[in-house]
Structure formats: C-alpha cells, structure tokens
Amino acid sequence: MTTLKPAAGPVALLIGTRKGGWLYHGDTARRTWRVDGPHFLGHIVNHLVLDPRDRRTMLMAVRTGHLGPTVFRSTDLGKTWKEAKAPPAFPKVPEGQKGRVVDHVFWLTPGHAGEPNTWYAGTSPQGLFRSDDGGVTWEPFSGINDDPQYRTWMGSVQDGTPDGPKLHSIIVDPRDPAHLYFAMSGGGVHESVDGGRTFAPIVKGMEVVEGFDAANIAFHDPHCVRLCPSNPDRLYQQNHCGIYRLDRPSNEWTRIGKNMPKRVGDIGFPMVVHPRDAKTAWVFPMDGSSVWPRVSPGGKPALYVTKNAGKSWIRQDQGFPKARAWWTVKRQAMTADAHEPVGLYFGTTGGELWGSRTGGASWICLARNLPEIYSVEAAETAR
Amino acid sequence: MTVHIPSPLRSYTAQKGAVEARGATLGEVLAALDHRYPGLRFRIITEQDTIRQHIRIFVNEEQAQDLAVALRPDDQVHIICALSGG
Numbered sequence: 001m002t003t004l005k006p007a008a009g010p011v012a013l014l015i016g017t018r019k020g021g022w023l024y025h026g027d028t029a030r031r032t033w034r035v036d037g038p039h040f041l042g043h044i045v046n047h048l049v050l051d052p053r054d055r056r057t058m059l060m061a062v063r064t065g066h067l068g069p070t071v072f073r074s075t076d077l078g079k080t081w082k083e084a085k086a087p088p089a090f091p092k093v094p095e096g097q098k099g100r101v102v103d104h105v106f107w108l109t110p111g112h113a114g115e116p117n118t119w120y121a122g123t124s125p126q127g128l129f130r131s132d133d134g135g136v137t138w139e140p141f142s143g144i145n146d147d148p149q150y151r152t153w154m155g156s157v158q159d160g161t162p163d164g165p166k167l168h169s170i171i172v173d174p175r176d177p178a179h180l181y182f183a184m185s186g187g188g189v190h191e192s193v194d195g196g197r198t199f200a201p202i203v204k205g206m207e208v209v210e211g212f213d214a215a216n217i218a219f220h221d222p223h224c225v226r227l228c229p230s231n232p233d234r235l236y237q238q239n240h241c242g243i244y245r246l247d248r249p250s251n252e253w254t255r256i257g258k259n260m261p262k263r264v265g266d267i268g269f270p271m272v273v274h275p276r277d278a279k280t281a282w283v284f285p286m287d288g289s290s291v292w293p294r295v296s297p298g299g300k301p302a303l304y305v306t307k308n309a310g311k312s313w314i315r316q317d318q319g320f321p322k323a324r325a326w327w328t329v330k331r332q333a334m335t336a337d338a339h340e341p342v343g344l345y346f347g348t349t350g351g352e353l354w355g356s357r358t359g360g361a362s363w364i365c366l367a368r369n370l371p372e373i374y375s376v377e378a379a380e381t382a383r
Numbered sequence: 384m385t386v387h388i389p390s391p392l393r394s395y396t397a398q399k400g401a402v403e404a405r406g407a408t409l410g411e412v413l414a415a416l417d418h419r420y421p422g423l424r425f426r427i428i429t430e431q432d433t434i435r436q437h438i439r440i441f442v443n444e445e446q447a448q449d450l451a452v453a454l455r456p457d458d459q460v461h462i463i464c465a466l467s468g469g
Binding site for chain 2: 068099101
C-alpha cells in the first residue's frame with residue numbers, strides 16, 4: 001500500500017471536445033474557474049493530457065474532419081503549441097499489400113515518473129505507440145501492432161465502436177516502468193511485465209455478450225480500466241458487460257457490478273478511482289438495454305460510488321436534473337483530482353461540464369454549451 | 384507550379400492560399416511542400432502514401448488518384464477538402 005498526500009495546488013480541467021480543446025483553471029479552493037479556450041477550434045480533440053512530471057507540458061490528440069491525425073504539444077500550459085514532427089503512424093507496407101492507417105489518436109498516457117520524456121498513445125484502428133522525446137516523435141511500441149495473434153484480437157477497422165475500435169487505458173505501474181497494461185475495445189485487457197517486449201491477455205472472469213465465447217479474446221470489450229494509485233495491485237474496470245475489480249497477483253476479475261441496483265444495471269463507459277483509497281471508485285451507469293441507448297437510465301443521471309471495493313454502491317445525484325436528462329458520459333470524460341475531499345468532474349455529450357468538491361455527494365454545472373465532450377482530465381498545475 | 388492550399392492547411396503555409404513548388408510527380412511536389420512546411424503532407428497523405436479519405440487533389444481539372452501522377456511546370460495543383468460531416 002502507498003500513502004499519498006492530498007494535492008494542495010491549483011487544479012486545471014483539460015477538456016477535449018468534438019470541436020476543440022478548453023482549459024478550466026480553478027483556484028486552490030476549486031470554487032472559481034478561469035476559462036482558457038478554445039484551443040484549435042474545429043479540431044476533434046480526443047484527449048488532452050497534462051504531464052504530471054513537470055505540470056506544464058500538455059499533449060493534445062487531434063484530427064479534423066478532413067485532415068489526418070496528429071499530436072500537438074505545449075510546454076507552457078497552452079500558451080503556445082507545436083505539432084509533433086512524427087505523429088503516431090503504422091509502418092508503410094510493401095507495394096501491393098494493404099497497410100493500416102491511423103484514423104485518430106484516441107488515448108495519451110504519460111510515462112513513468114522515472115522516464116520523464118516518455119509518453120504512450122493508443123490509436124484507432126488499434127495500435128500502441130510510444131514517444132521517448134516528450135511527444136515530438138512517435139514509434140510503434142512493442143511487437144503487438146504486427147503480432148499475428150494480436151492482429152486477430154484487434155480486428156479490423158469495421159470491428160468495435162461506431163467510429164472505430166480503440167486502444168485505450170494505457171497504464172504504467174507507478175512502482176515499475178516495465179509493468180504496463182492496456183485495453184482494447186474490443187480485444188480485452190493486456191499486461192506486460194517486461195517493458196512491453198511481450199504482452200498477455202488478462203480476461204478471466206470477464207463476461208462477453210450473451211451467445212459469444214468468452215474464451216475468444218476478440219469478444220471482450222473493456223470500456224475503461226483504472227489502477228489505484230494507493231494500491232497499484234488493484235484495478236477497476238467498466239466493461240461493456242459489467243463492472244469488475246482485479247486484485248493482483250490474481251488474474252481473475254470479479255464482477256462487482258452485480259451489486260448495483262438491478263433497475264440501473266452495471267453498464268457504462270467511464271471508471272474513476274479514488275487517488276488515496278483503493279476501496280473507493282465511481283461509475284456513471286448508462287442504459288445498456290435493448291438497442292443500447294447509452295444514456296442515463298430513465299433520463300435520471302447519477303454516479304454510483306463504492307466505498308468497500310464493490311460490495312455495495314451508493315447513488316450520487318444531488319444537483320443533477322431529476323428527470324428528462326438524457327446524458328452520455330464517454331470513457332475519457334470523467335475524472336478525479338487529488339485534493340481532499342476529492343473533486344470529481346465529468347463532461348457530457350451534450351456539452352455540459354459538471355464538478356463536485358465533495359467526492360460526488362453534491363454537484364454543480366461548471367459550463368454549458370460546449371461542443372460534445374470527449375475527454376476530461378483534472379491535473380494539478382505548476383504554481 | 385502553383386499549389387492551391389485550402390484554408391484548413393494554411394496554418395502550415397503562413398496563411399498563403401497558393402504556393403510555388405517543384406517536382407516531376409505529385410509525390411515529389413508534396414515532399415517538397417512538406418520540407419518547406421513540416422507536417423503538412425501527413426495531414427493529407429496517409430502513412431501508406433494514399434490520399435486521405437476526405438481530401439481530393441486535382442491537377443488542372445483532373446482528379447489525381449495517387450502520388451505517381453506526372454506533373455509539368457505549368458500545372459495547377461488544387462488540394463481540396465471534401466465533405467466530411469458536421
């Protein structure tokens with residue numbers, strides 16, 4: 001177990017939307033927010049991430065409707081931006097063969113604290129990339145992008161979510177830079193203990209859509225996986241088929257979503273863990289019935305929090321509309337800060353940004369009328 | 384030859400809507416443009432050297448299908464952003 005001190009500095013919310021990026025700079029009390037944006041108005045921003053190692057550098061994964069994918073980098077908290085010299089791209093294949101093309105960079109993860117210039121990226125179609133120069137140049141990482149078995153599990157451009165399958169939830173163990181996880185929608189959860197030279201799936205205990213074979217890795221659809229900073233041996237997962245917890249060294253996930261209220265279910269996209277308490281985690285359930293509306297069940301949005309590692313769940317909806325609110329919160333669009341009490345934040349596909357300074361007990365709307373929100377990250381910035 | 388630059392790419396060309404470039408093929412011209420305006424080529428040409436889905440390139444009034452298209456010094460190259468949704 002790791003004892004982590006609460007953060008005390010100012011929090012910034014990094015918002016990626018379908019039409020650009022925004023920064024919301026909070027005061028140390030997290031009561032007032034200064035808006036900085038839009039950055040790259042009109043660009044599709046899938047992920048905007050601050051480097052916790054220097055608290056000034058940001059990477060932004062972008063494309064536009066017309067133009068191909070790239071990564072922009074700022075080393076001054078968004079005052080200026082420079083484009084990556086070599087964005088993530090699959091290798092060129094010989095003439096006559098059909099090679100893959102990165103459609104968009106979907107996920108960005110800063111590397112280990114001891115590897116200050118390392119970043120990881122997940123793409124659609126599913127690929128894993130790494131930069132060792134702070135995001136300026138990117139290379140395919142590990143052999144999995146071209147491994148025949150992994151290619152089978154990754155599927156084609158047509159497989160997976162409506163705008164393409166995603167490689168996401170790239171996680172670096174804070175104790176060991178060689179211990180990595182990532183997830184694929186679809187294609188399961190995977191682990192490396194040798195710095196990415198090899199990966200192996202961890203899907204035991206995870207369920208798949210009824211009628212499909214859970215032994216086939218390709219059928220597994222993790223939506224979001226999070227590692228607990230205070231206990232890196234514990235992971236939580238929101239999956240297409242339930243909410244799970246994994247306590248290493250076990251390789252078997254436990255479906256803790258079975259303890260959610262039946263009328264709500266345990267389907268959703270995001271998963272958020274407490275920065276200092278591995279027994280506490282939050283989900284934002286959605287309607288996964290019939291045609292999968294992917295909205296708040298019954299039009300009544302709520303988070304659910306567990307404070308006992310999934311044995312029971314408590315509804316949190318104070319401040320939200322009580323009815324007729326058909327929200328969807330995407331997998332990268334809900335997050336926590338590291339203050340005490342913990343601040344929680346999420347963005348909706350309807351362009352609303354919500355925040356809680358009370359660990360989810362009560363909520364206020366921080367912004368309306370933004371474009372569709374794809375990602376929300378909370379970060380402690382340099383003073 | 385003259386290469387006409389659409390507005391989404393003018394952040395690379397210092398807001399110029401038309402630039403001069405040399406090359407015997409479309410591929411050579413785009414390589415020359417990328418040398419002068421780093422990053423421009425990858426936004427319109429994939430890592431497999433194909434023209435991106437929502438980009439069209441016309442040489443004079445004929446649509447280019449690939450980068451091997453031969454060019455003459457007096458050709459007009461138009462890079463067009465095609466329909467891509469709202």
